[in-house]
């Protein structure tokens with residue numbers, strides 16, 4: 001579960017993105033070189049300079065968040081809410097008496113029998 005503070009602090013949200021993205025080390029999104037050095041910052045994001053191609057990039061470069069004007073923390077909240085909602089729906093479905101045939105284990109033959117019995 002995500003720590004709640006990533007939903008309120010953009011800096012913490014940026015730190016989490018950096019941790020996930022660079023878990024195997026920082027590399028250049030253009031030339032893939034691993035010779036990047038810290039090079040100031042871009043808003044709350046760490047900026048880097050690639051010593052191989054001379055390009056600068058930041059924690060968001062090359063991710064789906066790069067051109068988004070929506071704060072990262074709001075993305076997290078949306079994704080988190082979506083996952084939680086999906087999980088809740090699956091739980092509800094599992095607990096529901098109106099489950100699908102597959103999950104109750106009833107075969108189509110027995111369903112046919114029940115239908116015929118209903119008509120008698």
Ligand SMILES: [Zn+2]
Nearest residue numbers: 028031050053
């Ligand atoms: Zn590079």
